[in-house]
Amino acid sequence: MTQPDLSMDAAVTALAGVDRPRDRDASETYARVWWSVLAEPGDGAAGELVARFGPEDALRIALSDVDDEWSSARSRWMPRADSGAVRRALDAARRAGARLLVPSDPRWPSRLHDLGTHAPHVLWLRGDPEPAESAPTVAIVGARAATPYGEAVAADLAAELAASGVVVVSGAAYGIDGAAHRAALSTEGRTIAFLAGGVDRAYPRGHESLLASIAKSGAVVSETPCGAAPTKWRFLSRNRLIAAVADAVIVVEAGHRSGSLNTAAHAAQLGRALGAVPGPVTSAASAGSHRVLREFDGVCVTSAADVREMLGGPVAAPPTPDGRTDETSRLLDALSSRVGRDTEDVARRAGFAYADAQALLGLAELDGRAARGEDGLWRSVKRGR
Missing domain, CATH: 1.10.10.10 (Winged helix-like DNA-binding domain superfamily/Winged helix DNA-binding domain)
Structure with a gap:
């Protein structure tokens, strides 16, 4: 395959309308866009190659025909080495009003560095790229098929936390995620949604207006390029980002095998504070929450005050x-x-x-x-x- 043109002029032209990098950063940003198209989220080999050689030289190595230690990984990157795919992703970003964020940007969420070689190459986003660490950040996650009890608890927690200045992070799914986002918005608080597909594609479709509202006051973020479809693997990989950017992760309601437990596992591995809301012992919808309490040594959360205690008490409760x-x-x-x-x-x-x-x-x-x-x-x- 012909090597992509990563010159400054070519990079600035390709990124027009999507990013305004300083001239010295344009080539690096453009190379990272290529990496987001080539590699699946969390690809450790891609992360290691970029860490060792930088995104530009790493891309040249990845797209060479040398038989070396990267040959196995190269076999999965090469089928996606298509300049047309990169161009279409950037065109879709322009149409959606999306922007790019790279690790060298001061607004990059620094907690993502804790993911090491599994950190994203670039973030595509709609909304305000204000760094999450400008305020305490709490991830509220749980089941799509939530009960009225679960949605009410999620909304109660999110509303009180957001009103007191905490950034609420979740995954924009139906059920617990949606309840948390809506409640944070209702208090004019800041909330961030991490998607498993491109930020230009509302998923689920029923949350199109919710995602538009989140983008107005917070941010809708993904590591996959615009146009990318959400897949089961990408949902699981997306969960590591939700866990990484948060100071604390709260599982409100989750089944025994819920994907929210994947988020909880990432939180535990990253050393994030982890809590869960208890439910009826007879409720299958709370079986996963009880696993977090029992197997992950999670904190029992019954109110926003419990969450603030997990954060070290930096935020006062809003007066009521x-x-x-x-x-x-x-x-x-x-x-x-x-x-x-x-x-x-x-x-x-x-x-x-x-x-x-x-x-x-x-x-x-x-x-x-x-x-x-x-x-x-x-x-x-x-x-x-």
Whole structure:
């Protein structure tokens, strides 16, 4: 294959409208774009080659026909050595208004360096590239097929943390991820979504408007080039980025084999603080969370205060009257400390949908404000001041 033209002039022309690197960085940035097309996320051989020789010389070695120690890896890179593919990725980025971020940029998330040779070559993003470490960062992850309880807990955690200045990171999937992103946005907080495919392709499609909202005030990020499709492997590889950029990773709700456990494993390997929200012992949706508590020595998380403690307490809780949200107040007003009421009755009295009342009752129980008796009925619990 003909070696790509990595000269400064060629690089500046290729990157026009996508990146404005300093002249001395243009060739390196363009070479990294090539690497993001050639190699799958987390390719250790590609990372080692770039670390040893720099992205430009590494690319020339990768695309040579020499029989050397890189021959095995070269066999998987060469089928993608297509200048047309690189050009199409950059064209798609221009259409999407995406930008590039490279490790030499001061806005690069420095925690990604902890991934070593498995760190991304370049990040493609829509939105503000403000470094995540400018504020405490918490990843909130969990099941796509979440229960109302799980989504309510995720939203409660994300809203309170984002309102107090914490950056909320997740993967933009249905269920827990989406609930966390939406709640952070509702408080005008900052949230970042890491995708498994190109940032020009909304995935899932049902979250197209959510991703657009995230890009306005936060960032939508991927290490795969624009136009790349999300695959099962890329989802798993994407999880290492979510774990790496965070100070703490919280698994809200996850099945026994949930992909969120993959994120938890990366967090444990990287030395990040790790926590999980407990659920009913009979709920399959919380089996993975319980595994985090049991097998990963995770912190039991029942409130945003627990998460702030995991962060070392740098962020104060936002003030709320009597420590309660309006919805919690409505719920407690519908309960009695003397007369037990079933969930349907509580929902009717408070003006909630049944599923919302069920979720809020679960939160109130965790907070010690409500209790369910042996008769299955709910009662409020008075707490000392």
